[in-house]
Amino acid sequence: MELIFLGTGTSQGVPMIAFHEHKCDLNNPKNWRTRTSAHVIAAGLHIQIDAAPEFRLQCISNKIEKIDYFILTHGHSDHVMGMDDLRRFCDQRDSSAIDVYSTDEGLNRVAEIYPYAIMDKPRYKGYPAFRLNLIGDTLELPGVTIHTTLMPHGSLQVLGLLFHEHGTGHRLAYYTDCKDVPSRARKLAHGCEVMVLDALRYEEHPTHLTLNEALAVSAECGAQRTFLTHMTHHMDYDVLCKRLPAHIRPAYDGLRVST
Numbered sequence: 001m002e003l004i005f006l007g008t009g010t011s012q013g014v015p016m017i018a019f020h021e022h023k024c025d026l027n028n029p030k031n032w033r034t035r036t037s038a039h040v041i042a043a044g045l046h047i048q049i050d051a052a053p054e055f056r057l058q059c060i061s062n063k064i065e066k067i068d069y070f071i072l073t074h075g076h077s078d079h080v081m082g083m084d085d086l087r088r089f090c091d092q093r094d095s096s097a098i099d100v101y102s103t104d105e106g107l108n109r110v111a112e113i114y115p116y117a118i119m120d121k122p123r124y125k126g127y128p129a130f131r132l133n134l135i136g137d138t139l140e141l142p143g144v145t146i147h148t149t150l151m152p153h154g155s156l157q158v159l160g161l162l163f164h165e166h167g168t169g170h171r172l173a174y175y176t177d178c179k180d181v182p183s184r185a186r187k188l189a190h191g192c193e194v195m196v197l198d199a200l201r202y203e204e205h206p207t208h209l210t211l212n213e214a215l216a217v218s219a220e221c222g223a224q225r226t227f228l229t230h231m232t233h234h235m236d237y238d239v240l241c242k243r244l245p246a247h248i249r250p251a252y253d254g255l256r257v258s259t
């Protein structure tokens, strides 16, 4: 499996607009973070997780040239506002809709924002089209099973995803935007090769894991490697690398991880 971190920033990205007190070193490009989204290649399938507002630029800079399935973790703007740019991938599929999987909350949000795209074929060539699918406990795709779980994130529940590639037996957990990783999610991820965790900042936050909370989850799950995402400007790449054990790394935009 391969995981490409397209974006690793919180809802305002780093640097923030009209803000001059960034705590991270902006001379280090690893601290420039677009909004959080990721691309997984498993059993040859290209699975896109979320579409940040910078989705088009993320696809270009990371050479994303194919998307077979789209999974939306939840309907917050920093995860959903790039979906119109899926139009290019509909075009490639001979103008047929792209399958979008999410919770009720996520699908309702997509329908509210993109009413012109909820159809089996794009209205005109070059338009986007989304086929909405309510995701169940598992999503079976050829050669890969995706187990799903729900995690608390303020007033909503966010989809946690555990990818299991049949051919290699490798497992990868992707848990962004959560205040807690409940027991089902911890069990699913136990001993997985790669774990991705929300680690917003050092200080307590009502809807996201802090660095210490993320480290505790990682230790309990015993993942071989853990990558931190959805980070604010408080999180400096070099400082974190010095402080953290070698199997836990802050992710950065453009990082590619293979299992």
Ligand SMILES: [Zn+2]
Binding pocket: 074, 076, 153, 177
């Ligand atoms: Zn969110």
Ligand SMILES: [Zn+2]
Binding pocket: 010, 011, 036, 076, 078, 079, 177, 230
């Ligand atoms: Zn978010």
